[in-house]
Amino acid sequence: MKSFVRFSVIKAFVLKELTELVRTKLIIMVYMMPSMVTILFGYGIAMDVTHSRISIIDNDNSKYSSELISKFSHSKYFDVTLTHESEAEALEAIKKAQSDIVLIIPSSFEKNLLKGQKSELGVFIDAAFANRASTMQNYVQGVIQSAATTSAPMITLNTRTLFNQAMRDEDAIVPGLIGLVLLVAPAILTALLIVKEKEKGTIFNFYASPIGKLEFLIAKLLPVLMLHSLNIFILFIWATYLFDVPFRGSFFLYWLSSEIYILISLSIGMLISIIAKRQIVAVVLTVIITILPAFLYSGMLMPISSMQGISWVEAHIFPVMYYNHILYDTFLIGQGFDSPKIVLYLCILIGYVVALLGLGALFLKKEMR
Amino acid sequence: MKSLFFAIVFKELKSFMRSAALVAVVLYSFTIDIYVAGEGIDIEPRNVAVGYVDNSGGGISKKILSNLHSPEFVAPVQFLSQKELSNAIYNKEIMVGLVFDNDFEKLYREKKNTQLNVLLDATSASQGFTTLMYLQSILLSFEDIQIPLELKIHKLFNQNSDNKSFMALSELLSLITMLVVILTAIVFVKEKEDGTWDIMLLMPIDAKLTILAKTLSQVIIVMGGVILSLGFVIFGMFDTPMNGSFWSFIFLTFLYTFSSAGIGLFVAAIAKDVMQVAQFSIVIMIPLIFLSGAWTPVYTMHPFFQVLSFFSPLRYYIEGSESIFYRGTPFLDLYPYYFGVMILGFILYIIGFKKIGRLF
Amino acid sequence: MADLHLMDAFHVSGVSVRYKDKTAISDVSFEATSGEIIGFIGADGAGKSSLMQAIAGVVRFSGEISYLGQSYHSPKEAEKIKIHTGFMPQGIGLVLYDTLTVDEHLRFFADLRDLKKDAEFLAYKKQLLHMSGLSEFVDRQAMNLSGGMMQKLSLICALLHRPKLLILDEPTTGVDPLSRLELWEILRNIAKEEGTIILVSTAYMQEASKMDRVLLFHNSKVIASGTSAELIDSIRPFVYEKSLLYKDENSLNFDETSYSLTPLQSALKEPTLEGLFFVNALKENKNIAEFVINKKENDEVIPEVVMECHGVSKQFGSFIANKEIDMKLKKGEILGLLGANGAGKTTFIKMLLGLYSIDEGELTLLGKPIKSGKDRQELKSKIGYVSQHFALYKDMSVKENLLYFASMHRIDKKAALSRIALYAKELGFEEYLGSFANELPLGVNQRFSIAAALLHEPLVLFLDEPTSGVDTLARAQFWQILGKLKEIWGISILITTHYMSEAQFCDRVVLLKNGQKVADDTVINLYKRFPQAQSFEDIFLEFYKEKG
Incomplete structure (x- = not known):
């Protein structure tokens, strides 16, 4: 009787796949894509809105008004332009996306303040980018509040930010990017591995030989897993050395969960490859179903705890959330295996692998259809 | 052709x-x-999960907490110790933790400088920041500090x-x-x-x-x-x-x-x-x-x-x-x-x- | 004796294969004992491939197949015998990986079967490589092999683990005569020495004589079986010397032979296995009608010399594919281009077409010297081409494909439809018009591609193995059409083939060997040069046995 899985058979396929990946130069992409995405986004994505372009129309030209203006000038969040345009012209500039905010200081500003009367400041914000608009609104309010309250309020906030003390965007984003690329890149590579053979006809080598389904699946997944495993380390280096993201947790946990996560990504790609009859379908489907959830449910844009309704359910369906939780823990928190939640999430990830591989083995048929 | x-x-x-x-x-x-x-x-803070530990035992803290409401916040959850609260934050169940110290109520009533301790999960930095801004303005309005300035904000193009x-x-x-x-x-x-x-x-x-x-x-x-x-x-x-x-x-x-x-x-x-x-x-x-x-x-x-x-x-x-x-x-x-x-x-x-x- | 073999007996009983709405093969039963070579012959689409796929356990079927005392009814149950089987599906280079070299393929297939790489294995591998003539090409990637070489590589990959049950679907399609001989040599050795049961389908009827038993497939059924001699005997009364006197639905003529169900006055002739198809067609009342073709409406003036080239050479890396070839194709001439696999036939034709650049040499097409791609542009509509693996757009039906090609040649839809109908009838792919390209048997695919090449009524045809894998009847019809086209339209044809018997239909034959021209003469003159030759195949072999 033959044993459960035979090493030589798997080796044959692994060697073949590796040779093909090298000859078709796809191996370059295996390493280029994840690093490129991480570096580009790591440098580029800023969640903070800095340098909002604010046009101030100062109708008062007084000491008080210039004090207020200088508060804005000194803030890193604003790039101030003093303008003598009419209100309509300034609004037109927003319409043409040449400015983001218009602040109008009324002519009686100083007079009213001295009299202790209220004066009204007009603020116009470009809300085309809704999130940015809210953030800008908060900043404007913040500056004006701090300018107005000369005496300190009685309750002060004694804030201790956890995990990301400096509130650096890099710390918040780079680990999430790892979760993104390790889901997308391996899936896209595997998505074509089986459907390609179906389209070309080489799948007969599998159909007509005594290779077990399990052997075939392992043989198909192993080369990609091996290649992408190296990315776990490469991405770690980018995160910690290039972006100075702290690493507070267990490296073993990081490595282990990443390997499992890559396996999930591979299994998703493989499942698509098994179901799809045409390569083009497999490509488009993989791109669509991995990139978006990887972004949405990464926790980069929005904490999962803030999600409700459909998005909460969806976030719990996609594996991204579980992996990212562990990922952020290893980088920023460092609870590791002490946290029962992390152990639970790790088990859930393993559950995904088992379920997806099981589905793959179920759908994979050793016969023509 | x-x-x-x-x-x-x-x-x-x-x-x-x-x-x-x-x-x-x-x-x-x-x-x-x-x-x-x-x-x-939603990139704006919505449904931010807040937890608190109240050692002050008084009404002020309750009043402040009652200002944390939807859509920005979900109803605050009480924890018995700071340790439990921290754990919840570590597990990402809670994003903002408020700790009211023993003397919080007393100091406030005596009109002395009072501190409210905030623990913030800043993993998503911008949301953390905006949440702080919200808290700040809630406190301002709570204390009913009169600012002699009124902001009239118009959001253009996308009013909502x-x-x-x-x-x-x-x-x-x-x-x-x-x-x-x-x-x-x-x-x-x-x-x-x-x-x-x-x-x-x-x-x-x-x-x-x-x-x-x-x-x-x-x-x-x-x-x-x-x-x-x-x-x-x-x-x-x-x-x-x-x-x-x-x-x-x-x-x-x-x-x-x-x-x-x-x-x-x-x-x-x-x-x-x-x-x-x-x-x-x-x-x-x-x-x-x-x-x-x-x-x-x-x-x-x-x-x-x-x-x-x-x-x-x-x-x-x-x-x-x-x-x-x-x-x-x-x-x-x-x-x-x-x-x-x-x-x-x-x-x-x-x-x-x-x-x-x-x-x- | 019989008892001894009982265990390795192979039974097929009541096997049927059905696809969605059509029956591919129905209710076939036969058996074989160890060491037997069983041939599957029959028209394209008669169900040979489906039966093979069922036996190989790669497609669902009903009925029972048993081997070595184990019976199976589904692909799943067939798993247990796959360790003993070797399967080579139909299609040129289908099971090969483009970027792997010959040697890497052998290693892959050996590992796939978990073979020990001992001295015995290495010797066997060397023997297979030698037999297939691939010894010199072990480091070449599959995508750079010629069609015939791909076939041979696929075959030796299937032989590598010395299967006990070998299932070969048209292994010799596109393989040159010399290699075919060697290949059969090996098959017979395996059958004799290892007791392997070999099921093999083929379109080369000469090969049938090398089989122990032949199953004749027709319309999804096996209609006859026996040794090739028995099958030939069965049609003996219907085969006559050519007689032009009788012409009715009960008789037909092809080449130098007449077939008739009613007695003819001319003398009986020694039948061949090909005759089986003609007689069968008569019995089915499916007479091959005379091909009717009209003179072209706008007769163009065709230059006396259609294609002329001097010193044409092509090199791929260090491999010389074509070396200083001179060739001339005259108006209204059928020129056969013969040679072993990898001799440079396809490369040469692709250079003529502009699919490969010409490294050195001069080329004149239809009186026009070809210097750049621009020179070819207006000639494209005057040239017809059939390639070795002619491909269709997979997601369109045959008819849609043909209509698309017609529209590309600016043929109006009405004319296109009538031409398509004509060729579909003549070449016998009417029933496949609605099928999608990837569902076609290889032979039908070739017929369709011939139609595609003729649609725009070209002045010159370049045909690269148009008849490979095509069944006897369709080939006969095809050559009739070519003859008519030459006669009535005066078109010139450059054709490659591995059916040496087809050389006699050519006005002139050019032989290529290792990229060089070694002969350029009429068939009659070549027979004169080798008086001892029984058939043209012998002449071909003579050239290849000569050293150098």
Whole structure:
């Protein structure tokens, strides 16, 4: 009787796949894509809105008004332009996306303040980018509040930010990017591995030989897993050395969960490859179903705890959330295996692998259809 | 000549329609995928989970807490010790923790400086920051400090700060890029893989015509998807405002899809099989999408990237589209976007055209 | 004796294969004992491949197959015998990986079967490589092999693990005569020495004589079986010397032979296995009608010399594919281009077409010197081409494909439809018009590609193995059409083939060997040069046995 899985058979396929990946130069992409995405986004994505372009129309030209203006000038969040345009012209500039905010200081500003009367400041914000608009609104309010309250309020906030003390965007984003690329890149590579053979006809080598389904699946997944495993380390280096993201947790946990996560990504790609009859379908489907959830449910844009309704359910369906939780823990928190939640999430990830591989083995048929 | 051109276009469209799975996937992308993107995310703090430990035992803390309400906050959860609270934050069940010390009530009543301790999960930095701002202003209003200034804030173009339609629109624009590049590239590479390439070369037709017809067919498919998506999702589900002209958007989209098809041509020229198409297009598209400002505003980027972003046609497309939808910029004032897309599109198309034309 | 073999007996009983709406093969039963070679012959699409796929356990079927005392009814149950089987599906280079070299393929297939790489294995591998003539090409990637070489590589990959049950679907299609001889040598050795049961389908009827038993497939059924001699005997009464006197639905003529169900006055002739197909066609009342072709409406002036080239050479890396070839194709001439696999036939034709650039040499097509791609542009509509693996657009039906090709050649739809109908009838692919390209049997695919090449009524045809894998009847019809085209339209044809018997239909034959021209003469003159030759195949072999 033959044993459960035979090493030589798997080796044959692994060697073949590796040779093909090298000859078709796809191996370059295996390493280029994840690093490129991480570096580009790591440098580029800023969640903070800095340098909002604010046009101030100062109708008062007084000491008080210039004090207020200088508060804005000194803030890193604003790039101030003093303008003598009419209100309509300034609004037109927003319409043409040449400015983001218009602040109008009324002519009686100083007079009213001295009299202790209220004066009204007009603020116009470009809300085309809704999130940015809210953030800008908060900043404007913040500056004006701090300018107005000369005496300190009685309750002060004694804030201790956890995990990301400096509130650096890099710390918040780079680990999430790892979760993104390790889901997308391996899936896209595997998505074509089986459907390609179906389209070309080489799948007969599998159909007509005594290779077990399990052997075939392992043989198909192993080369990609091996290649992408190296990315776990490469991405770690980018995160910690290039972006100075702290690493507070267990490296073993990081490595282990990443390997499992890559396996999930591979299994998703493989499942698509098994179901799809045409390569083009497999490509488009993989791109669509991995990139978006990887972004949405990464926790980069929005904490999962803030999600409700459909998005909460969806976030719990996609594996991204579980992996990212562990990922952020290893980088920023460092609870590791002490946290029962992390152990639970790790088990859930393993559950995904088992379920997806099981589905793959179920759908994979050793016969023509 | 004309009929030949349309024969090719027609053949490619038919070929697309024949693959039920492909049609389904494209339909899914233009409808459900965009819906999920719009529905799923809110970058503004919403439903922030707050936990607190109240050692002050008094009414002030309760009053403050009662100010934390939806949509920004979910009802605060009480913890018995700071340790439990920290654990909850570590496990990401709670984002903001408030600790009212023993002497909180006493100090406040004595009108002394009082401290409220805040523990904040700043993993998503911007949300953390905005949450702090909220807290600050809640405290200000709680203490009823009179500011002699009143802010009258007008949000232009999108009064409700409707984030959903914005996210859905962004997703649509990125999706157009991805699909048009991949589909165009595959139309050519499929011929290489299936061995019909030689046959195509031997047809007594100008190579330019073939290339143009094949790209047009994919542009038509994507444009069809765009219209579907606009009708069902963008306008249908999210009530996205349309302050500008619908047709300027369609025109801009057409210019843009054609220029992105140029990228597809380039990918097709360098790729040998569908596998390579998948990899190459992602490597080319991601920087392109990134540099466009779809995910992060251009002027907040690293200065080097800001310069590079001038070369992403998607940048002009996105800015142009936002202007049309929200700002209602009139057709003639949109010229920078049209020119941006057209010039870059022309260059990309010529490069792609030349590159693939060499194989003919 | 019989008892001894009981365990390795192979039974097929009541096997049927059905696809969605059509029956591919129905209710076949036969058996074989160890060491037997069983041939599957029959028209394209008669169900040979489906039966093979069922036996190989790669497609669902009903009925029972048993081997070595184990019976199976589904692909799943067939798993247990796959360790003993070797299967080579139909299609040129289908099971090969483009970027792997010959040697890497052998290693892959050996590992796939978990073979020990001992001295015995290495010797066997060397023998297989030598037999297939691939010894010199071990480091070449599959995508750079010629069609015939791909076939041979696929075959030796299937032989590598010394299967006990070998299932070969048209292994010799596209393989040159010399290699075919060697290949059969090996098959017979395996059958004799290892007791392997070999099921093999073929379109080369000469090979049938090397089989122990032949099953004749027709319309999804096995209609006859026996040794090739028995089958030949069965049609003996219906085969006559050529007689032009009788012409009715009960008789037909092909080449130098007449077939008739009613007695003819001319003398009986020694039948061949090909005759089986003609007689069968008569019995089915499916007469091959005279091909009717009209003179072209706008007769163009065709130059006396259609194609002329001097010193044409092509090199791929260090491999010289074509070396200083001179050739001339005259108006209204059928020129056969023969040679072993990898001799440079396809490369040469692709250079003529402009699919490969010409490294050195001059080429004149239809009186026009070819210097650049532009020179070819207007000639494209005057040239017809059939390639070794002619491909269709997979997601369109045969008819849609043909209409598309017609529209590319600016043929109006009405004319296109009538031409398609004509060729579909003549070449016998009417029933496949609605099928999708990837569902076609290889032979039908070739017929369709011939139609595609003729649709726009070209002045010159370049045909690269148009008849490979095509069944006897369709080939006969095909050559009739070519003859008519030459006669009525005066077109010139350059054709490659591995059916040496087809050489006699050519006005002139050019032989290529290792990229060089070694003969250029009429068939009659070549027979004169080798008086001892029984058939043209012998002449071909003579050239290849000569050293150098």
